[in-house]
Amino acid sequence: MKWVRNVGVAFLAIVALACLLADFVAPSYARQFRDEPGAAPSRQHLLGTDDLGRDRFARVLYGTRVSLLLAPAAALLSSLLAVLIGGAAGFAGGWVERIIMAATDLFLSLPWLFLLITVRALLPLNVSPIISVVITFALLGCLGWAAAARVICADAGSLARSDFILLARASGSSGFRLLWRQVVPNLRPIVFAQFWISIPVFILAEANLGVLGLGVAEPLPSWGSLLRELQSYSAMTGQPWQFIPLILFVVVVSCFHLVLLEQESPA
Amino acid sequence: MPNQHPLLTSLARHAGRIASTVVVGGLLGATLVRVAPGFGIDEAELDSRLSAQSIQALRQAQPGQSLGAFYFQYLVRLLRGDLGTSRSLQRPVAELLKERAPETAKSVVLGLALGWMLGLSLAIAVVMSRSWTLDLTATLTTGLLLCLPAAVLALIFLLARMPERLVLALIVFPNIFRYSRNLLARNGSLPYVLTARAKGLGGFQLLVWHILRPAAPQLLALAGVSVSVAFTAAIPVEALCDLPGLGQLAWKAALSRDLSLLVTLTMMVAVVTLVANSLSDLLGKALSSGTAEVTA
Numbered sequence: 001m002k003w004v005r006n007v008g009v010a011f012l013a014i015v016a017l018a019c020l021l022a023d024f025v026a027p028s029y030a031r032q033f034r035d036e037p038g039a040a041p042s043r044q045h046l047l048g049t050d051d052l053g054r055d056r057f058a059r060v061l062y063g064t065r066v067s068l069l070l071a072p073a074a075a076l077l078s079s080l081l082a083v084l085i086g087g088a089a090g091f092a093g094g095w096v097e098r099i100i101m102a103a104t105d106l107f108l109s110l111p112w113l114f115l116l117i118t119v120r121a122l123l124p125l126n127v128s129p130i131i132s133v134v135i136t137f138a139l140l141g142c143l144g145w146a147a148a149a150r151v152i153c154a155d156a157g158s159l160a161r162s163d164f165i166l167l168a169r170a171s172g173s174s175g176f177r178l179l180w181r182q183v184v185p186n187l188r189p190i191v192f193a194q195f196w197i198s199i200p201v202f203i204l205a206e207a208n209l210g211v212l213g214l215g216v217a218e219p220l221p222s223w224g225s226l227l228r229e230l231q232s233y234s235a236m237t238g239q240p241w242q243f244i245p246l247i248l249f250v251v252v253v254s255c256f257h258l259v260l261l262e263q264e265s266p267a
Numbered sequence: 268m269p270n271q272h273p274l275l276t277s278l279a280r281h282a283g284r285i286a287s288t289v290v291v292g293g294l295l296g297a298t299l300v301r302v303a304p305g306f307g308i309d310e311a312e313l314d315s316r317l318s319a320q321s322i323q324a325l326r327q328a329q330p331g332q333s334l335g336a337f338y339f340q341y342l343v344r345l346l347r348g349d350l351g352t353s354r355s356l357q358r359p360v361a362e363l364l365k366e367r368a369p370e371t372a373k374s375v376v377l378g379l380a381l382g383w384m385l386g387l388s389l390a391i392a393v394v395m396s397r398s399w400t401l402d403l404t405a406t407l408t409t410g411l412l413l414c415l416p417a418a419v420l421a422l423i424f425l426l427a428r429m430p431e432r433l434v435l436a437l438i439v440f441p442n443i444f445r446y447s448r449n450l451l452a453r454n455g456s457l458p459y460v461l462t463a464r465a466k467g468l469g470g471f472q473l474l475v476w477h478i479l480r481p482a483a484p485q486l487l488a489l490a491g492v493s494v495s496v497a498f499t500a501a502i503p504v505e506a507l508c509d510l511p512g513l514g515q516l517a518w519k520a521a522l523s524r525d526l527s528l529l530v531t532l533t534m535m536v537a538v539v540t541l542v543a544n545s546l547s548d549l550l551g552k553a554l555s556s557g558t559a560e561v562t563a
Contacts, residue, residue: 106287109495109541110533110537110540111536111540112495114498114502114536117529118526207419208417211507212502212521213522227416231422246419257410257413
């Protein structure tokens with residue numbers, strides 16, 4: 001099954017490269033071709049234009065760039081929070097672990113999207129596109145740590161009870177030093193797996209928020225705002241190319257799952 | 268000393284968990300409502316005829332409550348069943364919830380029932396038939412569904428004029444299939460199941476007594492989790508398909524930044540999912556103790 005993973009990684013690399021080169025291969029995502037709103041694909045506009053006359057190919061590239069850059073950033077933030085909370089709880093053990101894990105369980109029992117839109121509603125909705133991007137992905141990162149913290153806590157707990165930690169303690173290594181130098185480096189594989197798991201979850205969450213109008217603000221494109229265009233009835237009638245962002249989205253998320261599949265399967 | 272009443276202890280633990288969710292969630296909710304824009308501002312301040320001194324006087328007349336006092340009053344009102352008034356809809360929150368809860372309950376129950384029926388029966392078919400083509404087809408289909416955001420699935424159903432309530436079933440189904448397939452496949456490959464199969468035990472008996480029964484506690488735990496999945500998916504589905512339920516209400520509240528309504532909704536859904544999780548956990552414990560007694 002290694003070839004499946006390689007295909008997934010290669011596809012993700014091609015998409016990432018295309019997005020990074022968006023400035024050179026496509027016009028600006030906000031530029032309006034006012035004479036050609038809703039145009040069909042042509043040599044000038046590979047995927048046609050949207051209702052406002054913006055080049056859809058450029059918007060797909062820039063939107064993919066936003067999601068592919070910021071979903072890993074949010075995943076990194078949530079993984080760091082999970083290491084901090086879960087690692088400390090597992091390493092400390094006893095009542096500290098019980099209290100932190102009880103709080104984590106409570107956090108996990110809250111319906112994810114309800115919590116997300118509640119906190120999103122607390123922050124201003126009418127903001128500049130860049131701030132809306134930061135708010136959306138920072139929220140995902142700040143609220144997405146709980147499941148990873150649970151897994152990391154269990155792993156840190158078993159590490160804290162392992163022989164080499166006992167030996168390090170006997171050699172006089174202090175609490176924080178022990179945590180930082182011995183436990184955290186050994187948590188790396190599980191943290192990496194949790195980081196990778198979070199990326200497709202956050203991409204899907206951003207898409208849901210974007211379709212609901214609570215994600216990245218226009219005119220900056222993101223997968224959420226691109227998929228929102230499917231709401232127009234014309235998508236089903238005469239413009240099948242409107243589905244290309246959706247197809248790309250599904251393939252990219254599938255590629256992340258394929259890479260994970262390989263990580264989960266035994267070597 | 269061994270615990271004489273494990274189920275009672277478990278019941279008490281779950282009740283404590285739900286109570287602490289209400290208390291902690293209430294505190295967080297009260298804090299959010301208090302820091303929300305527009306809190307403590309009199310509508311009369313918007314009257315253009317008022318002078319700056321009058322507006323200042325109006326502001327000074329507002330009771331300056333501390334967060335503690337505000338939270339206490341919030342909890343007391345909550346216990347009395349007074350959930351406050353929606354700022355955007357200008358109606359009591361309790362009335363709105365009463366009006367919209369049946370719609371969401373209908374969608375969630377239907378979605379869960381269909382999703383479970385589809386997911387579990389397909390998992391059983393895959394495990395019992397041992398057909399790799401069926402397994403591959405089912406895995407690819409559920410994989411595709413897992414890669415689609417709930418909102419997009421709702422849009423596709425809307426555009427294709429298909430029944431919108433089925434979207435929740437299609438969101439629950441892949442989760443149920445993936446987990447139960449792995450669980451049943453693991454149980455199906457246990458040595459005693461292979462022995463029973465080799466001794467000629469019928470497929471149905473093998474499935475019910477040796478594969479499904481030991482998996483019942485985990486499947487029940489999954490049932491609890493699936494309630495949360497269905498409620499979460501209800502927001503985009505109801506918002507986009509114009510179903511007047513709690514999900515649509517939450518979406519409208521978020522767009523109008525009506526935090527008092529949003530916090531109450533989130534708390535209510537959290538309590539419902541916690542109760543569902545607790546029930547499934549307790550049932551699972553009762554079942555596993557029953558299985559242990561039978562084995563003993």
